[in-house]
Amino acid sequence: MKQILIILTLLNALYADYKELLFNGNCITCHRTDELNKSAPTIIEIRKRYIEVFPKKEEFVKHLSQWVYRPNEEKSIMQKAIQEYKLMPELGYDIDTLEQIAEFIYEKEFM
Ligand code: HEC
Numbered sequence: 298m299k300q301i302l303i304i305l306t307l308l309n310a311l312y313a314d315y316k317e318l319l320f321n322g323n324c325i326t327c328h329r330t331d332e333l334n335k336s337a338p339t340i341i342e343i344r345k346r347y348i349e350v351f352p353k354k355e356e357f358v359k360h361l362s363q364w365v366y367r368p369n370e371e372k373s374i375m376q377k378a379i380q381e382y383k384l385m386p387e388l389g390y391d392i393d394t395l396e397q398i399a400e401f402i403y404e405k406e407f408m
Contacts, residue, residue: 316401319394327385330407337385338378341407348403350374357403362395 327337351357364372368385 313401313404316397317405319398320401320405323388323390324398335382337382338375340402342378343375344402344405344407346375354400354403358396358399361399361402362392365395365399366390366392 324340328340328343329335330340332339347357347361351360365385365388368387370376370379370384373379373384
């Protein structure tokens with residue numbers, strides 16, 4: 298029993314790292330955590346705004362992933378960001394990957 302728990306804990310940690318890698322590989326070039334050379338809102342601003350509108354994890358993940366899947370000006374909850382930076386380009390990732398990235402963003406306290 299103990300071994301099973303250890304294995305589950307390890308798998309969970311690996312899965313968390315995997316989601317972080319997906320985010321770092323695909324989003325952070327535009328959504329940085331600092332204010333330098335901004336071409337898009339920071340991930341901190343995005344997370345704050347999405348949590349304000351969708352405080353529950355399930356809703357947060359659903360709305361964020363679907364929006365990134367098909368960026369759409371009318372459905373945006375960050376209209377000022379579109380005026381400032383133009384609409385985010387469509388990246389062509391599948392929805393499962395985007396849901397995993399959205400979970401990571403919800404769970405992570407960015408500094
Ligand atoms: C090529 C640059 C670029 C990349 C790569 C990028 N974004 Fe964006 N993103 C933007 C810009 C610019 C905006 C601001 C304008 C807007 O909201 O459309 C934005 C806005 C957003 C928003 C706010 C949506 C709203 O309601 O307006 C979310 C959420 C988001 N990005 C998530 C992501 C995620 C997750 C990834 C990685 C899978 C990602 N972005 C990758 C440029 C990028």
